[in-house]
Amino acid sequence: MLSYGALxxxxxxxxxxxxxxxxxxxxxxxxxxxxxSKSEFGGLPPVPTSDDxxxxxxxxxxxxxxxxxxxxxxxxxxxxxxTFFFIxxxxxxxxxxxxxxxxxxxxxxxIITIGYNVYHSYDLPWFRTLSWYFLLCVNYFFYGETVxxxxxxxxxxxxxxxxxxxxxxxxxxxxxxxxxxxFVLSLVKKHYRLQFYMFGWTHVTxxxxxxxxxxxxxxxxxxxxxxxxxxxxxICNDIMAYMFGFFFGRTPLIKLSPKKTWEGFIGGxxxxxxxxxxxxxxxxxxRCFTCPVxxxxxxxxxxxxxxxxxxxxxxxxxxxxxxxxxxxWKTVRMYPFQIHSIALSTFASLIGPFGGFFASGFKRAFKIxxxxxxxxxxxxxxxxxxxxxxxxxxxxxxxxxxxxxPNPSKLIQQFLTLRPDQQIHIFNTLKAHLVxxxxxxxxxxx
Amino acid sequence: MLRGGxxxxxxxxxxxxxxxxxxxSAKEVDLEERLVDLDLRNDSDVSDVPPPTDSTxxxxxxxxxxxxxxxxxxxxxxxxxxxxxSGFFLxIxxxxxxxxxxxxxxxxxxxxxIITIGYRVYHSYDLPWFRSLSWYFLLCVNYFFYGETVxxxxxxxxxRREQxxxxxxxxxxxxxxxxxxxxxxFVLSLVKKHYRLQFYMFAWTHVTxxxxxxxxxxxxxxxxxxxxxxxxxxxxxICNDITAYIFGFFFGRTPLIKLSPKKTWEGFIGGxxxxxxxxxxxSYFLAQHQYFVCPVExxxxxxxxxxxxxxxxxxxxxxxxxPPLLQAVLGWETVNMYPFQMHSIALSTFASLIGPFGGFFASGFKRAFKIxxxxxxxxxxxxxxxxxxxxxxxxxxxxxxxxxxxxxPNPSKLLKQLLILQPEQQxxxxxxxxxxxxxxxxxxxxxxx
Numbered sequence: 048m049l050s051y052g053a054l055x056x057x058x059x060x061x062x063x064x065x066x067x068x069x070x071x072x073x074x075x076x077x078x079x080x081x082x083x084s085k086s087e088f089g090g091l092p093p094v095p096t097s098d099d100x101x102x103x104x105x106x107x108x109x110x111x112x113x114x115x116x117x118x119x120x121x122x123x124x125x126x127x128x129x130t131f132f133f134i135x136x137x138x139x140x141x142x143x144x145x146x147x148x149x150x151x152x153x154x155x156x157x158i159i160t161i162g163y164n165v166y167h168s169y170d171l172p173w174f175r176t177l178s179w180y181f182l183l184c185v186n187y188f189f190y191g192e193t194v195x196x197x198x199x200x201x202x203x204x205x206x207x208x209x210x211x212x213x214x215x216x217x218x219x220x221x222x223x224x225x226x227x228x229x230f231v232l233s234l235v236k237k238h239y240r241l242q243f244y245m246f247g248w249t250h251v252t253x254x255x256x257x258x259x260x261x262x263x264x265x266x267x268x269x270x271x272x273x274x275x276x277x278x279x280x281x282i283c284n285d286i287m288a289y290m291f292g293f294f295f296g297r298t299p300l301i302k303l304s305p306k307k308t309w310e311g312f313i314g315g316x317x318x319x320x321x322x323x324x325x326x327x328x329x330x331x332x333x334r335c336f337t338c339p340v341x342x343x344x345x346x347x348x349x350x351x352x353x354x355x356x357x358x359x360x361x362x363x364x365x366x367x368x369x370x371x372x373x374x375x376w377k378t379v380r381m382y383p384f385q386i387h388s389i390a391l392s393t394f395a396s397l398i399g400p401f402g403g404f405f406a407s408g409f410k411r412a413f414k415i416x417x418x419x420x421x422x423x424x425x426x427x428x429x430x431x432x433x434x435x436x437x438x439x440x441x442x443x444x445x446x447x448x449x450x451x452x453p454n455p456s457k458l459i460q461q462f463l464t465l466r467p468d469q470q471i472h473i474f475n476t477l478k479a480h481l482v483x484x485x486x487x488x489x490x491x492x493x
Numbered sequence: 494m495l496r497g498g499x500x501x502x503x504x505x506x507x508x509x510x511x512x513x514x515x516x517x518s519a520k521e522v523d524l525e526e527r528l529v530d531l532d533l534r535n536d537s538d539v540s541d542v543p544p545p546t547d548s549t550x551x552x553x554x555x556x557x558x559x560x561x562x563x564x565x566x567x568x569x570x571x572x573x574x575x576x577x578x579s580g581f582f583l584x585i586x587x588x589x590x591x592x593x594x595x596x597x598x599x600x601x602x603x604x605x606x607i608i609t610i611g612y613r614v615y616h617s618y619d620l621p622w623f624r625s626l627s628w629y630f631l632l633c634v635n636y637f638f639y640g641e642t643v644x645x646x647x648x649x650x651x652x653r654r655e656q657x658x659x660x661x662x663x664x665x666x667x668x669x670x671x672x673x674x675x676x677x678x679f680v681l682s683l684v685k686k687h688y689r690l691q692f693y694m695f696a697w698t699h700v701t702x703x704x705x706x707x708x709x710x711x712x713x714x715x716x717x718x719x720x721x722x723x724x725x726x727x728x729x730x731i732c733n734d735i736t737a738y739i740f741g742f743f744f745g746r747t748p749l750i751k752l753s754p755k756k757t758w759e760g761f762i763g764g765x766x767x768x769x770x771x772x773x774x775x776s777y778f779l780a781q782h783q784y785f786v787c788p789v790e791x792x793x794x795x796x797x798x799x800x801x802x803x804x805x806x807x808x809x810x811x812x813x814x815x816p817p818l819l820q821a822v823l824g825w826e827t828v829n830m831y832p833f834q835m836h837s838i839a840l841s842t843f844a845s846l847i848g849p850f851g852g853f854f855a856s857g858f859k860r861a862f863k864i865x866x867x868x869x870x871x872x873x874x875x876x877x878x879x880x881x882x883x884x885x886x887x888x889x890x891x892x893x894x895x896x897x898x899x900x901x902p903n904p905s906k907l908l909k910q911l912l913i914l915q916p917e918q919q920x921x922x923x924x925x926x927x928x929x930x931x932x933x934x935x936x937x938x939x940x941x942x
Contacts (some may be wrong), residue, residue, distance in 0.1 A: 217897040220889065224847060227886075231853045234752055239861035250703065251696045303683055398673060404680045412688035437676075440669065448666040458914075459925055461907050467935045473908050474926050474936070481923060486916045 124422055128431070129282075136275065140340045140349045143274070144264055148186075151260035153428045155182055155252055157419045162248040165413055166241050173233040174242065178249045180226050185253050188219035189261040197268060198342050259436045262443040269446055271351070272336040276327055276388055277442045280395035281434045283322045288315030288400075304407045307400070316396040323392035324385050331359045331382040358384045358450070387450070394441050399434040406433035573871055577880075578731075589720065589789045589798045593713055597635075600709035602877045604631055604701055606868045611697040614862055615690050622682040623691065627698045629675050634702050637668035638710040642717075647791050708885045711892040718895055720800070721785040725776055725837055726891045729844035730883045732771045737764030737849075752853045752860070765845035772841035773834055780808045780831040807833045807899070836899070843890050848883040855882035 135146055159178050195212045211218065234242055267274040292311025300307040330336045338353040363378045371377060406429065410416065417426030462470060584591050608627050640661070660667065683691055716723040741760025749756040779785045787802035812827045820826060855878065859865065868876030911922065930936035 214897050216893050220893045224886070224890075227854070228847070228850050231752070231850050231857065232750075234853075234857045236751065239857055243858060243861045247696060247700045250700055254699065254703070301681075302685065303680070398677070401677050401680050404683075405676075408680065408683045408688055409692060412692045437673070441673075444665050444669045448663050458907060458910055459922060462926060463929065465907070467933070470926075470930060471935060473911070474923075474930060476908055477911055477919065477923055477926070480912060481916075481919060484916060486920055 125286075128422070132278075136271065140267060140271065140351070143267060143271075147260050147263055147267075150428055150432065151186075151256055152182070153421065154432060155256045157421075157427045157429050158252045158256070159249065161413060161415060161418065162245060162252075164415075166244055166248075171235075171238055171242060171245065173229065174245055177226060177230055177233070178245070180229075181223075181249055181253060182257070184219065184222045184226060185257045187222065188215075189257065191215045191219065193261065193264060193268075197340075255436060259439045263435075263439045266439065266442050266446065268340045269451070270337050270339050272327070272330050272384070273442060273446060275330065275336065276323060277391050277395065277438050278435060279326055280319050280323050280388075280392045281399050281438050284315045284319040284392075284396045284399060285434065287318035287322075288312060288396075291315055291318070301404060303404045303411070312396075312400070316393070319396045320389055320392045323388040323395075327385045327388040328382065331384050337384075358382070358387070387445075390445065391442065395434075395438055398441070399438055402434045402437045406430070577871070585720070585724065589716060589800070592716060592720075592723070596709050596712050596716070599877055599881065600635075600705050601631070602870065603705045603881065606870075606876045606878050607701045607705070608698065610862060610864060610867065611694060611701075615693055615697075620684075620687055620691060620694065622678065623694050626675060626679055626682070627694070629678075630672070630698055630702060631706070633668065633671045633675060634706045636671065637664075638706065640664045640668065642710065642713065704885065708888045712884075712888045715888065715891050715895065717789045718899075719786050719788050721776065721779045721833070722891060722895065724779060724785065725772060726840050726844065726887050727884060728775060729768050729772045729837075729841045730848050730887050733764045733768040733841075733845045733848060734883065736767040736771075737761060737845075740764055740767070750853060753856045756849070761845075761849070765842070768845045769838055769841040772837040772844075776834050776837040777831065780833050807831070807836070836894075839894065840891065844883075844887055847890070848887055851883045851886045855879070 135142055191212065192215070195215065230242075230246060263274065266277070288307070288311040290311075291314030292306070292308045295310040295314065296308035298309040299305060300309050300312055334353065334355065335351045337355050337359040338351040340349050340351055341353075342348075343350045359382055361380045361382060364381050365378055366374060366376055406418075410418070418429035419427030421427045422431065462473065465473070584595050641664070679691070679695060712723065715726070737756070737760040739760075740763030741755070741757045744759040744763065745757035747758040748754055749758050749761055783802065783804065784800050786804050786808045787800040789798050789800055790802075791798055808831055810829050811832060813830050814827050815823060815825055855867075859867070866876055867878035870876045871880065911919065914922065927936065
């Protein structure tokens with residue numbers, strides 16, 4: 048049984064030959080559904096998969112055996128990516144947003160290219176243009192919603208922006224409709240089915256890729272810690288589960304990914320929870336991570352400056368009696384955020400891997416080894432980000448449900464657009480509520 | 494698997510060399526052939542499905558047994574059309590709650606129809622778990638959407654009950670957890686030989702949910718805005734269907750689009766003008782009754798839906814000056830109209846110009862998957878989806894139109910969000926609102942703060 052590691056650095060032609068022989072071995076006992084894809088890919092001319100490893104690395108590692116070479120390439124690239132991550136964090140929210148945007152576009156491109164390959168639909172009229180057009184529309188819609196929320200004062204000042212934001216939904220819908228009508232007009236007699244498949248493929252990809260990236264940006268605006276801790280937990284879980292599996296792995300976890308083991312899973316879980324606790328402890332001390340990102344109208348730049356909320360203020364917690372004997376402390380000083388980080392890490396370790404299994408199943412279903420070849424030794428951008436998707440949605444839902452309430456300034460904006468009688472009604476109800484709670488002193492206000 | 498020649502009965506020819514217009518080389522055509530073979534394999538199996546059972550009631554059959562087959566078909570279609578329209582009026586009479594139930598059942602039936610087509614296309618009857626998963630996802634998404642609506646419109650009802658409060662507050666989290674459970678079940682149910690089929694059905698389910706469930710919820714939101722916002726768009730689409738057909742029948746000459754060879758430009762344009770006039774007149778009649786015009790509200794005392802209110806200015810007669818151009822034609826200087834009738838022109842225009850694209854999309858879909866009708870629910874007409882294909886874009890358009898041009902944000906939702914804030918935030922918001930209201934002169938300034 049060939050190891051996937053060894054496959055990586057063979058020449059492109061060898062790679063395809065190996066893949067074919069693997070598929071042939073699986074032919075017995077497979078139904079037509081999977082064997083049909085074998086015939087598709089078995090006869091496919093080898094897509095030139097260029098070996099992206101830089102020349103420098105190739106020469107430096109030329110002496111080692113191919114297996115160790117693969118390890119080194121993966122290791123070096125991992126360090127490179129992590130360093131890159133730190134640099135971007137240092138550069139600030141604007142650069143982060145841009146990076147998220149680029150990653151999103153690259154992921155979309157990767158998945159759409161796979162769709163083209165699966166359906167041989169390179170030559171479908173219009174379709175490339177339409178896919179990119181839909182990506183643009185959906186991004187316009189989402190960015191418009193975010194921009195209106197966070198850049199409210201900036202938008203109100205500029206007249207064209209104000210109109211764009213007031214009729215934002217209508218404009219987005221009109222743009223989408225144009226794409227839809229273009230799709231209907233572009234249906235060609237012999238290719239109906241292909242075109243509908245690609246239409247469906249595009250929409251599902253948009254649903255996955257674009258919504259997640261926008262949820263990540265929402266999390267980012269909540270405070271960079273809500274962006275960094277979840278992503279780091281997922282990465283840590285990946286690495287820890289791999290190491291625990293490497294050293295102690297015995298019982299396979301799921302048939303989809305034969306390299307995953309229960310020991311790796313459980314070890315990764317505990318390691319990630321610990322890592323999350325430590326990382327949040329370190330980060331909660333710094334304002335630049337814990338404060339919501341705000342747009343400063345005067346300096347026209349993003350600022351992270353605020354009074355840390357009570358989530359990020361040290362508190363004394365009583366250690367439950369059970370742990371007291373173990374740790375020897377009676378109380379411990381922790382940030383409340385660290386308790387939340389346990390929830391985030393737990394999700395990253397227990398449910399995050401399902402995103403990875405989903406991507407593995409997808410790759411097996413369409414008989415591809417990697418989503419693309421962007422990162423040497425690792426595959427495409429999607430390969431790195433497959434576990435992150437569920438995480439981004441979870442963090443967003445978590446924040447919306449447990450951490451922050453609705454945004455007061457947004458509520459005030461909405462209030463100002465109501466009719467006067469509605470405004471009075473709401474004002475009086477709010478007043479009665481506040482008096483009820485004893486927050487408002489004097490009930491005899493006019 | 495078929496190799497080489499392709500039977501012409503199915504209508505797809507893909508001999509080597511024929512498609513050089515697309516620049517496909519001979520080798521790639523070979524691959525295309527194989528892909529088409531795969532499609533054909535599905536298609537020929539689809540055509541093996543026994544012809545749809547004739548669900549026409551026996552009574553009708555006996556009554557019409559004397560006529561020839563063509564007229565029989567006409568009569569059946571006509572009778573069913575009248576039956577559907579009467580059913581529609583009946584339900585409107587019965588009120589908003591029944592309408593909501595009707596929309597919900599239509600949504601479930603449409604979903605079922607499209608998913609069944611997916612099963613037939615992919616021969617995935619025996620995929621483990623998949624039927625249950627599809628229905629489970631439908632339930633989840635409906636739960637999410639209904640929770641959002643219910644929370645808004647039934648605010649007072651919800652405030653009284655503790656358990657509902659909890660469900661409302663953590664609604665998103667609960668919906669997400671439910672969806673995740675379904676997602677994990679899907680991943681765990683992946684079976685080695687059927688990966689691709691399972692992914693296809695997963696995607697098919699999600700796209701279907703996107704189409705049917707979101708639209709049906711937008712329809713219900715429009716309904717809550719006032720029944721007129723539900724009736725006028727739907728009637729405009731139906732009217733456009735019928736009048737475009739009639740105009741096409743009598744005057745049709747130039748074909749409109751290759752997808753639907755029976756549509757003609759004459760029908761399209763004639764239908765457009767008739768629908769605008771119909772919408773104009775229909776809204777004139779509806780705008781006079783409070784029953785249609787008022788937002789639907791839930792009365793907690795009587796536990797029923799009520800539609801009683803002071804009609805908004807949209808539904809109050811105004812004098813409009815007729816532009817000089819039309820003055821000569823019509824002979825009037827001013828005309829009394831409801832402002833809503835202007836909006837109805839926009840709605841009818843959309844229904845006639847863009848609505849048909851929904852119909853073309855459905856036609857393309859049926860041709861792509863070689864099906865004649867979505868299902869056989871309605872004798873003479875096909876499935877529920879066949880009747881509602883043009884309505885989908887309409888529902889979204891009306892919703893976007895209302896939120897952009899008609900109403901502002903929903904006051905009760907705003908209030909609900911205000912009440913969730915922290916007390917300090919509430920206090921600061923209260924102060925800002927008060928200063929704003931005093932500034933605008935809406936609130937009288939008090940002596941004490």
